[in-house]
Amino acid sequence: MAGVKLAGVxxxxxxxxxxxxxxxxxxxxxxxxxxxxxxCGKSTTLRMIAGLETPTEGDIYIGDRKVxxxxxxxxxxxxxxxxxxxxxxxxxxxxxxxxxxxxKVPRQEIEARVKEAAEILGIAHLLDRFPKQLxxxxxxxVALGRAxxxxxxxxLMDEPLSNxxxxxxxxxxAELIKLHQRLKTTVIYVTHDQTEAMTMGTRIVVMKDGVVQxxxxxxxxxxxxxxxxxAGFIGSPPMNFIKGIIENTNGKLLFxxxxxxxxLPATDMAVPSNTEVILGIRPxxxxxxxxxxxxTQSISCEVEVVENIGSETIIHARTQGKEEVVIKASGFDxxxxxxxxxxxxxxQGNMHLFDAxxxxxxxxxxxxx
Amino acid sequence: xxxxxFSLGWTLSVxxxxxxxxxxxxxxxxxxxxxxxKTNMDVFKVPPDFWPLKPTLENYTALxxxxxxIGRFFFNSLITALLTVLITIVLATLAGYALSRLKFRFRxxxxxxxxxxxxxxxxxxxxxxxxxxxxxxxxxxxxGMVIAFTSFALPFGIWMIKGFIDSVPVEIEQxxxxxxxxxxxxxxxxxxxxxxxxxxxxxxxxxxxxxNNLLFPLTLTNDIMMKTLPAGMxxxxxxxxxxDWSGMMAASFITxxxxxxxxxxxxxxxxxxxxxxxxxG
Numbered sequence: 304m305a306g307v308k309l310a311g312v313x314x315x316x317x318x319x320x321x322x323x324x325x326x327x328x329x330x331x332x333x334x335x336x337x338x339x340x341x342x343c344g345k346s347t348t349l350r351m352i353a354g355l356e357t358p359t360e361g362d363i364y365i366g367d368r369k370v371x372x373x374x375x376x377x378x379x380x381x382x383x384x385x386x387x388x389x390x391x392x393x394x395x396x397x398x399x400x401x402x403x404x405x406x407k408v409p410r411q412e413i414e415a416r417v418k419e420a421a422e423i424l425g426i427a428h429l430l431d432r433f434p435k436q437l438x439x440x441x442x443x444x445v446a447l448g449r450a451x452x453x454x455x456x457x458x459l460m461d462e463p464l465s466n467x468x469x470x471x472x473x474x475x476x477a478e479l480i481k482l483h484q485r486l487k488t489t490v491i492y493v494t495h496d497q498t499e500a501m502t503m504g505t506r507i508v509v510m511k512d513g514v515v516q517x518x519x520x521x522x523x524x525x526x527x528x529x530x531x532x533x534a535g536f537i538g539s540p541p542m543n544f545i546k547g548i549i550e551n552t553n554g555k556l557l558f559x560x561x562x563x564x565x566x567l568p569a570t571d572m573a574v575p576s577n578t579e580v581i582l583g584i585r586p587x588x589x590x591x592x593x594x595x596x597x598x599t600q601s602i603s604c605e606v607e608v609v610e611n612i613g614s615e616t617i618i619h620a621r622t623q624g625k626e627e628v629v630i631k632a633s634g635f636d637x638x639x640x641x642x643x644x645x646x647x648x649x650x651q652g653n654m655h656l657f658d659a660x661x662x663x664x665x666x667x668x669x670x671x672x
Numbered sequence: 673x674x675x676x677x678f679s680l681g682w683t684l685s686v687x688x689x690x691x692x693x694x695x696x697x698x699x700x701x702x703x704x705x706x707x708x709x710k711t712n713m714d715v716f717k718v719p720p721d722f723w724p725l726k727p728t729l730e731n732y733t734a735l736x737x738x739x740x741x742i743g744r745f746f747f748n749s750l751i752t753a754l755l756t757v758l759i760t761i762v763l764a765t766l767a768g769y770a771l772s773r774l775k776f777r778f779r780x781x782x783x784x785x786x787x788x789x790x791x792x793x794x795x796x797x798x799x800x801x802x803x804x805x806x807x808x809x810x811x812x813x814x815x816g817m818v819i820a821f822t823s824f825a826l827p828f829g830i831w832m833i834k835g836f837i838d839s840v841p842v843e844i845e846q847x848x849x850x851x852x853x854x855x856x857x858x859x860x861x862x863x864x865x866x867x868x869x870x871x872x873x874x875x876x877x878x879x880x881x882x883x884n885n886l887l888f889p890l891t892l893t894n895d896i897m898m899k900t901l902p903a904g905m906x907x908x909x910x911x912x913x914x915x916d917w918s919g920m921m922a923a924s925f926i927t928x929x930x931x932x933x934x935x936x937x938x939x940x941x942x943x944x945x946x947x948x949x950x951x952x953g
Binding site: 354374376380381384386388390391392401405406449453459 | 843
């Protein structure tokens with residue numbers, strides 16, 4: 304097992320910068336998730352660590368070894384690909400044993416390791432089959448098995464669950480977490496699915512346009528996003544954003560938008576009056592207020608769509624300023640009807656003020672109920 | 673399992689089409705066999721006999737006892753065709769892999785220029801090639817013939833194998849490299865086994881190209897002992913005053929046999945896809 308370090312690594316394809324100068328330190332045994340939209344550079348970063356792409360500049364270290372110019376085979380890593388990439392002309396056993404045979408591991412040990420991995424993954428009965436005889440989920444397990452038999456220093460996983468159906472994805476996600484807890488090997492995992500990132504990662508790296516936006520634990524990223532992109536990307540449904548201005552009267556901050564006046568908690572930070580900002584508030588931080596309890600802190604909005612998904616209800620509404628607001632409420636007994644005008648209020652969690660120009664987070668307030 | 677039911681009319685028309693196509697393809701072979709079992713007198717009979725009334729093997733025995741060295745022609749054909757297959761497969765595989773997987777300057781231009789060589793008619797090149805061969809002392813040599821055959825089989829082979837390698841997902845090769853292979857080893861252990869149908873098809877094409885080629889051996893050899901079967905047979909069975917059709921058909925039948933055997937043995941590789949299950953389909 305070993306940590307991984309990226310020192311000033313970048314990758315340029317022609318005129319396109321896939322990964323801008325990146326410094327990243329992944330601790331030994333950590334489960335680090337690279338997350339971001341398509342084309343953000345997360346897979347390129349992973350492929351550079353694997354040795355399948357050469358960095359344009361910068362260095363990569365696995366443990367204390369500089370591996371920047373080493374071939375993939377010499378890096379002591381194992382990789383799981385999005386589309387499984389099994390060897391179709393080899394049986395499952397041979398697929399899993401392939402890497403060990405290349406490393407001249409004795410036959411008995413190969414058999415023992417393949418059997419152990421197959422049992423962990425529940426594919427011991429499939430060892431005599433060819434990949435084309437397996438289902439998608441089974442193939443993905445074989446791909447995982449091929450990686451774990453090697454006992455590598457680092458596991459690299461490139462969207463390994465994205466080809467599985469929703470149910471299998473949730474199941475395999477839990478199995479991967481268990482597997483990591485059991486093996487304690489460093490994992491670098493690429494996904495575009497923020498739920499996977501939040502549930503699996505000990506730390507998350509959010510990327511956009513080849514640039515790392517924020518690195519932190521799932522909790523840090525969720526509660527204290529550094530900018531509007533991270534705030535909007537992490538969390539489902541995404542955070543609500545309302546454009547407005549700040550009024551600062553003797554240190555008392557007031558957020559104002561069309562039809563909305565929200566007093567904000569006291570802060571040490573000096574925000575001049577009339578600063579254009581974007582207020583960010585998560586759907587689960589908003590609650591519907593009753594008619595008699597509609598003080599100045601509530602936001603009036605019209606219900607457009609109501610999605611009942613069993614344990615919770617997602618309400619899409621529009622403010623007087625025509626901004627869309629999503630509210631996540633538990634249960635659906637008291638769900639409002641479409642077309643109804645209702646009032647909502649920030650009731651728990653955090654509120655964020657972002658600079659309207661740069662998108663940087665200016666202040667994060669804890670909501671006082 | 674759901675099985676589609678077809679109407680009687682549809683089934684009959686499908687079978688009718690199959691029989692017509694089979695007849696179209698197999699009748700020349702049948703006629704070659706039948707003619708080889710007739711005497712030269714019977715060959716010119718009108719109307720022709722569709723089955724030899726007095727079958728004879730004298731045309732086959734004449735092949736071994738006659739003055740033309742048919743056995744030598746056969747050997748020459750075999751040696752030049754096999755060498756052409758070997759060299760074409762090795763070169764086409766390496767070139768096809770490079771053109772499919774590696775990124776380098778002028779790759780597309782090279783690929784097109786390979787194809788352009790196929791566009792010249794063979795006849796146009798015979799005279800200059802003959803003059804070149806005289807200077808290079810390649811006339812009447814196996815080397816000379818193999819070079820000529822290979823030069824014609826190779827462009828097609830490169831395109832064919834490149835196409836097959838293109839269809840092998842690059843991730844499989846990358847997985848092999850992460851597992852511990854060098855690029856060359858990944859190509860050998862993972863890519864090549866998956867391109868066997870392409871390699872076999874290229875081999876068959878190169879074999880047929882060399883085996884059936886008439887103009888190269890006719891032009892580039894003047895020693896009768898260096899002729900291959902097609903050129904040798906033209907000289908042995910036809911001339912200004914003779915046309916030994918039944919003898920030629922016997923020799924043709926013997927010539928066709930190795931090609932038939934080759935097809936029967938290798939046809940399963942041509943129809944079988946090997947990449948099933950490699951990646952998510």
